[in-house]
Amino acid sequence: MDSAPARSNPQPGPLSAALYRDRLHASNWFGGLGKPLQEILIDMAIVRRLADGEVLFRRGDPPDGLYCVVEGGIRVRATTADGREALLAVLEPVNWFGEIGVFDNQARTHDARGEGDTVLLHMPQAALMELLERAPQHTHAFALLLTHKLRLAFSVLEETALLPASVRVARRLLLMAAGYGDLRLGTRRVLRVPQEQLALLLALSRQTVNLVLKDFQARGILKVAYGEIELLDLPGLRDIAKG
Known part of the structure; x- marks a missing residue:
């Protein structure tokens, strides 16, 4: 065969x-x-x-x-x-x-x-x-x-013109955690965004963003690590975002 x-x-x-x-x-x-x-x-x-x-x-x-x-x-x-x-x-x-x-x-x-x-x-x-x-x-x-x-885009323009730095930072972190409004299966708790990038996104100085994040961290709202931000208290962050 x-x-x-x-x-x-x-x-x-x-x-x-x-x-x-x-x-x-x-x-x-x-x-x-x-x-x-x-x-x-x-x-x-x-x-x-x-x-x-x-x-x-x-x-x-x-x-x-x-x-x-x-x-x-x-x-x-x-x-x-x-x-x-x-x-x-x-x-x-x-x-x-x-x-x-x-x-x-x-x-x-x-x-x-x-x-x-x-x-x-x-x-x-x-x-x-x-x-x-x-x-x-x-x-x-x-x-x-x-x-x-x-x-x-309209929301970001309004925030830039009218809101204080702490509220702008809180709103942007929440926006990123929600996938810019497109995540349907939950909210991200860890954001891969260095402080320098976050400052650029918000048109704020790095020093201003650093001070805001230090304040949020002292209040137990988030934890800053190298190259990322972990969100610990979403309700607390939402309260700040209300302005």
Whole structure:
């Protein structure tokens, strides 16, 4: 009898976005889409990896689609022509971003870089455009993501103009703990944000943020460690955030 032909060892294929299906359901936006659209997005998604500090896109780059952070983080910055920078957001799992370009097909408005070893799900622009042309009823779902970000932007502008530093710090910590309003499965207790980054996010001096955090720590509201902040008393932090 002839022997069976030897089988070659299969080579591992690219990482599948479906591996992150359960994690995506921690997002209010994704969890509310309904299963058909959820599966469409997972099927079109490409898994991308970034090293710490690696550029995803820069201001002025053409839009290339929608992203979701599933591991690590993304720093969103604005950079002026003379080299000055402002840190606008640090996005952790499972934040979605890039939706502006899905609607207006215009250039990227900010820079985005990896924060630590980062894994993203990328829904390419061409695939999204084809989806919305074929099934325009899904446009409303992406519009909800856009309007959520717009509400956040107005709230941050108001806080910057009107509120004292301690209230601004408390509100930003709570916002980050809630995944910028998109976490549906609980609240983060440990935030990976150095004091310097928090100061940049709030347009406050590092000294001011340091004093505020020391006061919060003395009151048992949080604990400051190297590169992170652990929230110990969420009700107490919410009381401060009320102003």
